[in-house]
Amino acid sequence: MTVDDEVTNLCETYLDNAATTPMCPEAIEAMRPFYDGAYANPSGAHRMARDAMRAVNDARDLLAELWGAEPGEIVFCSGATEADNLAVFGVAGGTASSTVGGTSGGVAGGTSRDNTSNQILCSAIEHPAVLAPVERLGGRAVGVDSLGVLDLDELAEMSDENTAFVSVMLVNNESGVIQPLAEVAEVLAECAPQAVLHTDAVQAMSWLDVAELAGPAQLVSFSAHKFGGPKGVGALIVRDGVKLQPLVLGGGQERDRRGGTHNVAGIVAMAAAAAATSANRETTVARVAKLRDRLADYLKATVPDVVETGVTETGVTEIGAAAASTTDRSRKIAGSCHLCFGGVESEELLFLLEREGVFASAASSCASGAFEPSHVLAAMGYNRNLDKGSLRLSLGSTTTEADIDRACSVIPNAVAQLRRAAA
Amino acid sequence: MASKVMVAMSGGVDSSVAAALLAEAGHEVIGVTMKLWGGASDTGCCSVSDVDDARRVCDHLGIEHHVFNFGEEFNEKVVAPYVAHHKAGFTPNPCVDCNRHIKFDRLLKRADALGFDAVATGHHARIVRVAGGLRSAEGTAGAGFVTMPRLARGVDAAKDQSYVLWMLSETQLERLLLPVGEMNKQQVREVAERLGIRTAQKPDSQDVCFITKSQGRRRFLESRMEATPGQVVTKDGAEVGSVPGVEFVTIGQRRWLGLEGGGEPMFALDVDIAEAKVVVGSHNDRLVEAQPITAVEWVGEPVGEAVDELIDEPVERSLSVQCRSHGQVSEGRVVCDEVGNNYILWNEPQPRVAPGQSIVFYEGDIVVGGATASRSKKQTAGNIAAIGVAQ
Numbered sequence: 016m017t018v019d020d021e022v023t024n025l026c027e028t029y030l031d032n033a034a035t036t037p038m039c040p041e042a043i044e045a046m047r048p049f050y051d052g053a054y055a056n057p058s059g060a061h062r063m064a065r066d067a068m069r070a071v072n073d074a075r076d077l078l079a080e081l082w083g084a085e086p087g088e089i090v091f092c093s094g095a096t097e098a099d100n101l102a103v104f105g106v107a108g109g110t111a112s113s114t115v116g117g118t119s120g121g122v123a124g125g126t127s128r129d130n131t132s133n134q135i136l137c138s139a140i141e142h143p144a145v146l147a148p149v150e151r152l153g154g155r156a157v158g159v160d161s162l163g164v165l166d167l168d169e170l171a172e173m174s175d176e177n178t179a180f181v182s183v184m185l186v187n188n189e190s191g192v193i194q195p196l197a198e199v200a201e202v203l204a205e206c207a208p209q210a211v212l213h214t215d216a217v218q219a220m221s222w223l224d225v226a227e228l229a230g231p232a233q234l235v236s237f238s239a240h241k242f243g244g245p246k247g248v249g250a251l252i253v254r255d256g257v258k259l260q261p262l263v264l265g266g267g268q269e270r271d272r273r274g275g276t277h278n279v280a281g282i283v284a285m286a287a288a289a290a291a292t293s294a295n296r297e298t299t300v301a302r303v304a305k306l307r308d309r310l311a312d313y314l315k316a317t318v319p320d321v322v323e324t325g326v327t328e329t330g331v332t333e334i335g336a337a338a339a340s341t342t343d344r345s346r347k348i349a350g351s352c353h354l355c356f357g358g359v360e361s362e363e364l365l366f367l368l369e370r371e372g373v374f375a376s377a378a379s380s381c382a383s384g385a386f387e388p389s390h391v392l393a394a395m396g397y398n399r400n401l402d403k404g405s406l407r408l409s410l411g412s413t414t415t416e417a418d419i420d421r422a423c424s425v426i427p428n429a430v431a432q433l434r435r436a437a438a
Numbered sequence: 439m440a441s442k443v444m445v446a447m448s449g450g451v452d453s454s455v456a457a458a459l460l461a462e463a464g465h466e467v468i469g470v471t472m473k474l475w476g477g478a479s480d481t482g483c484c485s486v487s488d489v490d491d492a493r494r495v496c497d498h499l500g501i502e503h504h505v506f507n508f509g510e511e512f513n514e515k516v517v518a519p520y521v522a523h524h525k526a527g528f529t530p531n532p533c534v535d536c537n538r539h540i541k542f543d544r545l546l547k548r549a550d551a552l553g554f555d556a557v558a559t560g561h562h563a564r565i566v567r568v569a570g571g572l573r574s575a576e577g578t579a580g581a582g583f584v585t586m587p588r589l590a591r592g593v594d595a596a597k598d599q600s601y602v603l604w605m606l607s608e609t610q611l612e613r614l615l616l617p618v619g620e621m622n623k624q625q626v627r628e629v630a631e632r633l634g635i636r637t638a639q640k641p642d643s644q645d646v647c648f649i650t651k652s653q654g655r656r657r658f659l660e661s662r663m664e665a666t667p668g669q670v671v672t673k674d675g676a677e678v679g680s681v682p683g684v685e686f687v688t689i690g691q692r693r694w695l696g697l698e699g700g701g702e703p704m705f706a707l708d709v710d711i712a713e714a715k716v717v718v719g720s721h722n723d724r725l726v727e728a729q730p731i732t733a734v735e736w737v738g739e740p741v742g743e744a745v746d747e748l749i750d751e752p753v754e755r756s757l758s759v760q761c762r763s764h765g766q767v768s769e770g771r772v773v774c775d776e777v778g779n780n781y782i783l784w785n786e787p788q789p790r791v792a793p794g795q796s797i798v799f800y801e802g803d804i805v806v807g808g809a810t811a812s813r814s815k816k817q818t819a820g821n822i823a824a825i826g827v828a829q
Contacts, residue, residue, distance in 0.1 A: 362506055363551055384489060385473035385507035399510075436551035 026372035028421045032350055032411030033188055033218060034376055038288070039243035039412070045287035046245065049280035057277050058266055067279050074286035081289050082235065083226025084252045090259075090272045091250050091282050095217045095238035096144040097262075098251035099182075101273070102213040102234040103148035105259040107135045107180035133175050136210075137182040138165050138194065139394035144236075145182050145215055146390075154180075156394075162346060163192040163325045163395050171202045178207035185229055186218035189378060189391040189407060191351020192325040193223070200231030211257055217241050221292055221412065222300055222348040233257045239281065243412065244288035248281030292412075299412045304349035307410050310419050311352045312342070317427045320357035322401060324392070350410040355397065359404035359433045361386055367429035373422055376407045441555035442466045443615060446545060447495065447503070449488030451637045452560030452618050454495040455629045459617045460558055461499055469496040469503045472545065474512035474536070475648040491637050498635065508544055515539035517648055521662045527711040527813075528794030529688045531763070532646050533602045542603075542610050549613075558615035562592030563600040565611050565619075566804065586738050587611035591803040594622035597642075601763045604798040604808040608738045656686045668714035670695050673707070673723065684709055687716050689792040690724065707790070725787035729761075729811060731780045731797055734772065736807035758800040761791045761811070767800065772809075780809065 029037070049070065055063035057071050072086070079086040092098055135154030137145055140163060146156075157173055158166045165183055174181065183199050186192070196214055203210045213234035219225050220242040229235045235252040239245055253259050253272065265274025292299075315321055327343040356364065361377030368375055378389035392402035408422065445457040447469040461467040471492040489505060496503035516535045523530040541559065549557045567585040586608055592598040606614065618626050623642075630638035645651065649658045659665075665683025672678055679696030681687055687695070691706045695718060705724050708717040758767040759782055769785040782797065791797060791811035798808040 360548075362504075363548060366504060366552055384493070384505040385509075387507065388510070432553075433551055436547075 028373045028418045030375045030408040033409035035240045036243050036411050037413055039291050041291040042244050042284040042288040046280040046284040070283050071277050074282045077286045078289055081293050083230055088252050088254055089250050090253055090269045092273050093247055094249040095236045098236035098249050099144035099215055100148050101251050101262050104262055106211050109260055133173055133178050135180045140187050140391045141184055142188055159394050161396050163190040165194050167198055167202055171206050174207035178210045181210045182213040184215040186348050188218050190325045190353050191347040196231050239285035242288055242292045244285040245281050248278045248285050300349045303410050306419050307352050313423045318430050322355045324353045352408040354406050355401045356404035356430050359430055361405055363433050371425040373425050377405050443556045443558050444549040444554045445469050445558045447471050447492040449491035451630050451640050454635045454637050455626050456558050456560040456617045458499055458633050461501055467501045469501055471505050473505055473507045476509050495635055508540055511544055512540055523794050524659050524685050525663050527709050529792035530794045531796045534796045537602055538605045556613050556615050560618050561599045561616050562594055562597040563603050563616050563619045564590040566590045589805040592619040597623050600805050601760055601798050604805050666714050670716045670718055673719050684711055684714055684716055724789040726790045727787050728781040728783050729791055731809035732812040734780050734809040760798045
C-alpha cells in the first residue's frame with residue numbers, strides 16, 4: 016500500500032451499510048480455520064467431514080437461538096436473494112394457479128383486478144428478490160402509506176380464504192421503516208387463515224430483536240453480509256409444518272431443502288457475526304441512533320427543501336432551530352437516514368459525495384450499475400421531482416462521530432453546488 | 439492544457455480510444471456510460487455487456503467509470519417521438535434526437551453541474567475553428583476578429599458521423615472534444631491494440647440502439663402502435679400491391695411493398711396515412727427539383743461572405759447537402775417561397791427525402807446548418823415557378 020492509498024483510506028466515510036457491512040473481526044476469525052486445515056466437505060463420512068459438519072450444526076444451533084427458531088427449521092443457502100426466491104417459489108409456487116411468466120409490467124397494484132389473483136400478495140416496497148418472483152407468479156402488491164408503512168386495511172381488503180402466501184419485509188432497505196409484522200399476522204389470521212407469512216428480515220438483524228419481531232412469520236430470510244458476516248451466505252427459516260419445494264436439487268443437503276456443498280466457513284462466520292451483533296446490539300443501537308439523529312437534524316437544519324422519509328414532524332421547525340425534539344423516528348431502524356433533496360439528482364449528488372470521500376446510495380441499482388427510479392418512494396406517493404433527489408445514508412456499527420462530521424460538512428455544499436448549476 | 443473531461447463511453451472501440459488518448463494527453467478523465475434503454479437491445483450502447491466493456495476499459499486505463507441513468511429522458515425525448523413520428527407518416531432520425539436531447543444536452547449539463555470542463559465522445563467528426571469575421575465580443579464596444587468552432591467531417595470518410603451531430607451549436611462545440619475524428623478507423627484500432635484495450639476488435643454498432651436486429655423496426659413499432667393496412671398504388675391510382683402498415687413505409691424504399699417482381703424497379707414516392715395509401719413510381723418519378731424542408735437551423739452565422747446576413751435568412755449560394763447518415767452529397771441552395779416555406783433547390787434533380795429525415799448542409803467539410811425534410815406539397819407549375827431566392 017502506498018502512502019497515497021493510506022491517505023485515501025483515511026478519508027473514506029462509508030455510509031452505505033444497508034448495501035453491505037464491513038465484516039466484524041469475530042466473523043473473519045471464525046472463517047479462518049475452515050480455509051486452512053478444516054476444509055473437509057461436511058457431507059462426507061470420515062472424521063474430517065464430521066468435524067466440518069459439527070461446525071455447521073453448531074452454527075445452526077447458535078443461529079436458531081438468536082433467530083428464535085428450531086435448528087431444523089434453518090435452511091442455509093447463498094444469501095437473501097436465494098432465501099427469498101426459495102420462500103416464494105418453494106411455498107407459493109406450488110399453489111399459484113397462474114403459469115410462470117405471468118405479468119410483465121410489474122406486480123399488479125391494489126386496485127386492478129385483471130389476471131392476477133389474491134393467492135399471492137406482497138408489499139409494494141419489497142426488495143426485487145421478492146418482487147420479481149411474486150411478479151413471475153402473478154401475485155399482487157399491497158400499498159403503503161406516505162410514511163412507508165404497510166396499509167393494513169388494504170391488506171385486509173385484498174386477502175381472503177384463497178390467499179396462500181404473503182410476503183412483508185421486516186425493515187425496508189431504502190426508507191429504513193419497520194413494518195408491523197405482528198399486525199400483519201393478525202389481519203391474516205382473521206382474513207386469510209390459509210396464508211403462509213414470509214418476511215425478509217435482511218435489514219433488521221443489526222438493529223432489532225429478530226427472534227421476537229419475526230416470530231409471527233413462518234418463513235424468514237437472512238443474509239450474513241448485512242450484519243458483519245461474509246457475502247454469499249444466508250438462510251431461510253422454514254417453520255415446522257410449512258411445505259417447501261426445493262429450488263436447488265442435488266446431494267440432499269439441508270434435509271433435501273437445498274442441495275449443494277455447505278459453505279462451511281461462511282455459515283460459521285454468519286453465526287459468529289450474528290452472535291457479536293446480538294451481544295452488542297443494545298449499545299450499538301443507542302450510539303448509532305444518536306449519530307443518525309445528529310446527521311439528519313443537521314442536514315435538515317442547514318439544507319433547505321429536504322424531506323426525511325418515514326418520520327413524523329410533530330411541531331413547526333424553524334430553519335436553523337434544533338429539530339430533534341419535533342421529529343419522531345421511532346418507525347425507523349437506528350442506522351437509517353433517508354432524505355430527498357428537491358431540485359437535485361441522486362446520481363449527481365452521489366458523484367460529488369464520492370469525490371469528497373463519502374460513500375452512500377440512492378435507490379437500488381440495477382445490473383449495469385445505474386440507479387433506477389425508486390419503487391419504494393413511488394409506493395409512498397413521492398413525486399418524481401422529489402424522489403429524483405433521494406439519498407440513502409445508512410450507518411452501521413463501525414460508523415464514527417468523525418464520519419458524521421465529514422458528511423455534515425460535505426453534503427450541504429454538494430447540494431448547494433448542484434442547485435446553483437440547475438438554477 | 440490539462441482539464442477535467444467527461445468521456446461518454448459506449449463500450450465500443452472509438453469511445454475507449456477517445457478516453458485513452460485524453461488520459462494519455464494528461465487530462466483528468468472519467469468515463470461515463472449512459473443507460474438509455476431498458477428494453478431489449480443487441481446493437482446499442484447500453485446493454486449490460488456494453489456497460490461492462492466500458493467499465494473494464496476504464497479499469498484498464500486506470501480511470502473512474504460511472505453509469506448515468508437517462509432512461510426516462512431517453513424514452514420521453516427519443517423513443518416516444520420516434521413512435522409518434524412514424525404514426526404520423528414521418529421517418530425520424532432517433533440518433534439525431536438522442537444527440538440533441540441526451541448526449542449534448544442532458545450529459546453536457548450534468549458535466550457542467552459536476553464541474554467538468556469538457557465532454558468527449560468517440561464520434562468520427564472533427565471540431566475546427568473558422569474565422570468568425572468581424573464581430574463585437576460581448577460586453578466590448580469595438581469589433582474584433584474572432585474564431586469560432588465548427589463541426590467538420592471526420593478524417594475517415596467512410597466512418598464520418600458529422601451528419602448525426604449537425605445540431606451542435608457553437609456553445610456546445612466549445613465544450614466538446616472529438617479525438618478520434620482526427621484518425622481513420624484503422625488507426626483507432628491500432629491505438630486500441632497498442633494500449634491493450636479489450637474492445638480493439640469489437641464490431642462497429644450502426645443501428646438504432648433500441649431496435650434489435652432480430653425484431654427489426656416494424657415489429658418494434660407494431661408493439662407500440664396500431665398499424666394501418668394500406669393499398670400500394672401508382673401515380674395514376676392503379677392498385678399494384680398492399681402493405682400491412684403504411685406507417686412502416688419509408689419514402690424511397692423498394693422492398694416489402696407487396697409488388698410483383700420483374701419490370702422497372704418501383705420506389706415508394708409518397709405515403710398518405712389518412713388515405714392509407716402508398717404511391718409508388720419509377721426512379722425518375724422520385725426526382726424533384728425542390729425538396730421541402732422545415733426547422734432550418736444554422737451553426738452560428740453562415741460561414742464566409744454571407745456573414746453579414748441575418749442567420750435565419752436563406753443562403754444564396756450552393757451548399758453540399760447530405761440527406762442520410764452515410765449518404766451521398768448533392769449540391770443545392772436553401773431558398774424560400776413567397777409564403778415562407780423553405781426548400782432546397784437542387785442543382786440537379788434529386789430523389790425526394792423521407793419527411794422527418796435530417797438534411798445537413800456542408801461547405802466543404804464543414805457543417806454549416808441543417809433542417810428536417812418535410813412532406814411534399816402538391817406542387818404545380820405555378821408554385822414551383824414562385825420559388826425563388828428570398829432576399
